[in-house]
Amino acid sequence: MNFDYSPKVTDLLNRLKQFMAEEVFPVERTYYQQLEEDRWGEPPIMQTLKRKAKDAGLWNLFLPDDEWGAGLTNLEYAPLAEEMGRVGFSSEIFNCSAPDTGNMEVLAQYGSPQQQARWLKPLLQGEIxxxxxxxxxxxxxxxxxxxxxxxxxxxxxxxxxxxxxxxxxxxxxxxxxxxxxxxxxxxxxxxxxxxxxxxxxxxxxxxxxxxxxxxxxxxxxxxxxxxxxxxxxxxxxxxxxLGEGRGFEIAQGRLGPGRIHHCMRLIGQAQRALEMMSMRAESRVVFGRPMIKQGSVREDIATSACEIEQARLLTLKAADQMDRYGNKAARDLIAMIKIVAPKMACGVIDRAIQIHGAAGLGQDLHLARAYSYARTIRIADGPDQVHMMQLGRNLAAAYAATAQQEG
CATH class of the missing domain: 2.40.110.10 (Butyryl-CoA Dehydrogenase, subunit A, domain 2)
Structure with a gap:
């Protein structure tokens, strides 16, 4: 597969990174402060950010259908989802947050024209x-x-x-x-x-x-x-x-993209945690020497970078297979990344928390919240054990069949 991003994706990614740097990171604390005033409403800053994202052409990036979304493939969307994933609430800014993304995909793929007019269109506009x-x-x-x-x-x-x-x-x-x-x-x-x-x-x-x-x-x-x-x-x-008895079919169609979208976001969370632990290690002095001089700290950073890159490449491969052959054909790779990415993110974020000490546990940094999200995704959209059970079954049958043919 080609690891170079297309000009279209490179342009979108550069614009998205600029938007995150100029509009999102500077107001991250403001968002959570406003949320304290109204827990189940929409912080005013979110509406402002959504208007800016629409004006910037950074909206509905997740839908591969040109009629409804940006027309990006799963592979093209992956780096964008990773970038959005760096801030827990930022996917909503671009109308790319769960569970709305999965519901919009269901309505776009399976909904009747009436259902699409009543519910899909206002969801696509971010009105509900x-x-x-x-x-x-x-x-x-x-x-x-x-x-x-x-x-x-x-x-x-x-x-x-x-x-x-x-x-x-x-x-x-x-x-x-x-x-x-x-x-x-x-x-x-x-x-x-x-x-x-x-x-x-x-x-x-x-x-x-x-x-x-x-x-x-x-x-x-x-x-x-x-x-x-x-x-x-x-x-x-x-x-x-769609009709009676089609619920399981719809769920399977919904969960494939949903699972890999979570993995893309988790890679963004883990990458941010790695950058944070690196900055912390370079700036802190412990026992009379910079923290980065401690061997265990260097090992944590190196191990985290390796794990993130492994998960990123597996995510891209799964996305590429989904685009080429469909979700069903890519089910084993989707299962693999759903097993690998949340565990990876939990491990990397945990190391970042450890390097930040007490600060890593508190509300001033996003690490504790990020860990909670990563640990949740080990259960959401199917727990690890279910994916491993199905993956092991599929692989054993495939390898046994191959061995029988060769024998």
């Missing part, structure tokens, strides 16, 4: 936010066929009953729509045809937001992670996406 409701507290949701939420046809409507939690984005007051995954055919012999996905506006009667869930003590405002009860929630049949 959204959530994706899949995980449930009573079942092992890493196996999506376990989901118990009921979606029952009743005349021209569907009625939804169930409980979800860790529904990212649903605490935000600007969240107007959820994509909810549940079972329309729980008795179907094919376990992968039992599920469907349906659009549920947040203001629908029976939608009860119970509480915000916390992640390592963070409420992850302003998006948050809600626990939600669906109590006889009734929506029109037109809100069903």
């Amino acid at each position: 936010r959204s959530a994706f409701a899949m995980t449930e507290p009573e079942v092992a949701s890493s196996d999506a066929t376990n989901i118990e939420t009921k979606i029952t046809r009743d005349g021209d409507d569907y009625v939804i009953n169930g409980r979800k939690f860790y529904i990212s984005g649903a605490m935000n007051r600007r969240c107007e729509i959820m994509i909810v995954m549940g079972k329309t055919a729980p008795d179907c012999e094919d376990r992968h045809r039992q599920q469907s996905q349906i659009l549920v506006p947040m203001n629908t009667p029976g939608v009860q937001v119970v509480r915000p869930m916390r992640v390592f003590g963070y409420d992850d405002a302003p998006e948050g992670h809600a626990e939600i009860v669906f109590d006889n929630v009734r929506v029109p049949k037109e809100n069903l996406i």
Whole structure:
């Protein structure tokens, strides 16, 4: 594969880096200060940054479809997502933040014209936010066929009953729509045809937001992670996406790009942590000598740089395979990077915290928040063990088949 960025990507990346340097990093602390005043609203500085990003032509960069987005491939988008990932909230500035990105991809790929007009277009404009409701507290949701939420046809409507939690984005007051995954055919012999996905506006009667869930003590405002009860929630049949029994298919189509987007952002977080630990080591004196003179510190920096570059290259290879052969053909590489990148980021950020001492644990630096995000992604979109189970199964079958042919 060609590791040189195209002129188009180079231009976008240079413009994005300039925007981050001039507009985002200088107001990072302001953003969090404003957020303290209204946890579930939108900090005023975010609206300002979004207008500037639109004016700069740095908007909806994630969508590969020219009709809806920037028309970039996964490989082209990777360095841009990495750069945005350096600041936890900056992806939203460019309308490239989860879970909205995944929901927009679902609506663009699977939504009806009516669903696209009602929900996709305002999401693309950044006028509203959204959530994706899949995980449930009573079942092992890493196996999506376990989901118990009921979606029952009743005349021209569907009625939804169930409980979800860790529904990212649903605490935000600007969240107007959820994509909810549940079972329309729980008795179907094919376990992968039992599920469907349906659009549920947040203001629908029976939608009860119970509480915000916390992640390592963070409420992850302003998006948050809600626990939600669906109590006889009734929506029109037109809100069903693609058709009954297609929910698992939609989820698989959604999660491939979503997983690699998280990995791209995590590489940005890890790269920033590496730069921070390097600056700290060069500027601090311990036991009468610069910290960088300590062998263990040098080893931490060198190890971190190696791990980041390995993960970056694997991410680019996975993205390239997705572009060339499709998400299904690239599933093993997607699984590999989903296993590798979060662990890598956790390790690098942990070393940066250690080198920063007490400051690394506090709110003045972004390291503690970054570690929380990296550790979360080891579970979000499928835990490590599920990806390793499926990857090991696929690889063993492929190697065994090859050996049999050669034998």
